[in-house]
Amino acid sequence: MLDHAALDRLRQHPVEWRRRGLTPPHELAAMVAARLEEPTAAHIPADPSYADFFTV
Secondary structure (H helix, E strand, O other): OOOHHHHHHHHOOHHHHHHOOOOOHHHHHHHHHHHHHOHHHHHOOOOOOHHHHHOO
């Protein structure tokens, strides 16, 4: 098993995140920031609704 230092190093590399099918945290933060800057962001409700899970 890897020690904590080795795991911390792996977590810092975007390739390791992608290899496991995940989005690296800094890319995810950039996507959220871009989404919040969109003009429609003012109309996003605070909580999801039932319909949010069934939109096409």
